[in-house]
Amino acid sequence: MNAFPKVTIIMATYNRAHFIVETLQTIKNQSFTYWECLIIDDGGSDNTIDVITPIMEQDNRFQFLKRPASYKKGLSGCRNYGLDLAKGDCVIFFDDDDIVHPDNLKTSIEVIEKNNVDFCNYQKMSFVDERPAIKRVSVVIEKYLSREEIEKVAAQKIGLASCTVLWKRQCFNQIRFNESLLYAEEWECYTRIISENFKGIIINNVLYYNRKHPDSNTGKFFRNNAVCRESFTQAILLVVRNLKEKQLLSTSLIRYFVTISKDFAKYNLYENIIIILDLPTFEKLKWQLFYFTLPLRISVYKLKKAFKKI
Template sequence: MPKVSIIMATYNRAQCILESIQSIQAQIFTDWECLIINDGGTDNTQEILAPILEQDIRFKYFRRTPDYQKGLPGSRNYGLDLAKGDYIIFFDDDDIAHPQNLELCVFELSKKDVSFCRYIRDIFTGDFVYNFDYSKTYTSFYIDCHYIERILKNELLFNSCAVMWRKECFKYHRFDENLMYAEEWELYSRIISDGVKGISINKSLFYGRKHADSNTGEFFNNNPFRRASNAQAIYLVVKNLKERNMLSIEILRYFIQVSLQYKEFNLFERIINTLDLPKIEGLKWRLFYAHLPLRLFFYGIWKKVKK
């Protein structure tokens, strides 16, 4: 059995998947399998990969079955059900992995007190510059449920391709297949709120290709489909924390402020309704929400004056 299962969902990325695959083949740590899950793409990805699939049996190619919904979450859940490794890591089909990626993560996970290893993910545009830092000297810190507020506010980023997990972390937690954006943010926060402890190492081990037709690119271009998914992910996060008695005033205030950006999805009302608050407390939050635009307006003026 392989030590690590790499799960790579792909959809019409024939033009760049080969470079991603080659970065996996260049890994210093070699005890892995790579499960490539085609999410119904129609380009020539399979033909491009055919020579590699024939020469390197560590790569396995599948087409997502109807048992899983179309989309990244469904393809990754399919990969999780196929995975044989002790450790799970998700790579995208257009990015580049540092040659030490698996090596250093496996080393950190060999410590019995951690269930995941987080690392730094950098962004690049255009052609990738292959100039890796091979140093094994880096700082680190432990992460547990006390970091949940920083994670949810994206002050401590948990990118889908920047964490290696013990397989047990997915025993009771899977991607929500109805989400088409922020699905990893919702899932990872759910896992960590369950009491899982991990380590974060301050070393860049993954490089994300920035382009407009990625899920993230579409979100920042105000794609309504991605925005609706983000609103739903926020709702699910609030609901999960409420059920675990982990929803602090600070986190609730933050998400109510964020809900101003999602009025078309009625996010504020959905948050308030799921909290099942006493009438007086509910009224206080409604007043807080009603006055937020004015407060933010004057706060913006104050920041400009302060400069």
């Protein structure tokens, strides 16, 4: 292992023996070599340790660790444990079933150092079975990202996926993932980081390939998994509270969150948002009217759109 790794890769794993070897091989093949990879087992029961032992014996930059009971089960607990152990100046989170571009670390570090920013956000591409073709990287800067763009980050118009950002470790000096969240934990955490005015760059280069399969958290969410959906509502409330405390919650963002809340009525999301906002009576009535007339306005919008096509 490098005595002073530049980058700490943190990978939570849970029963992914059938995928993880391929992922680790793409990490081993990184053109940038000064890294450590902390593989944090979340209490899995398969033979992950058996299949990765040959890789660890060949390359001591990989470490296999069990999540201690002092960290809650889940991605957040595993990542927080990794953050507390990280030696690198930068940190990055990779999943245990994906493919990493060979120039991922090299490109991201060069972008951060050349532009004197705190993080680099790159693009990802999804695949199912067939491994994607890896293309050579010629960096294309899309835009700079700071607290001025917090509205787009919070409304997910700018997507900071869990595995598509290389961070300077200082971004996590005072921040950790919320361990009560089992879905949308990275969105909630990364929104907090941006709200603290850490600055980064978005590049328009694909450096990560995420595998689509039914057991992924995203797949579960879109199949209406109750745990994921409830976690998403809790993440929304945390984001709303943080932005309100920092006076970064605009009217358009409130409208965005209130609109979303209609799909999560069973979790009382709208009512809890209103409690956090602590609005004057008139403002509260205005948003109540907006919320209850939302289905009608959506129907009218769809009709207008349909007529335009005729």
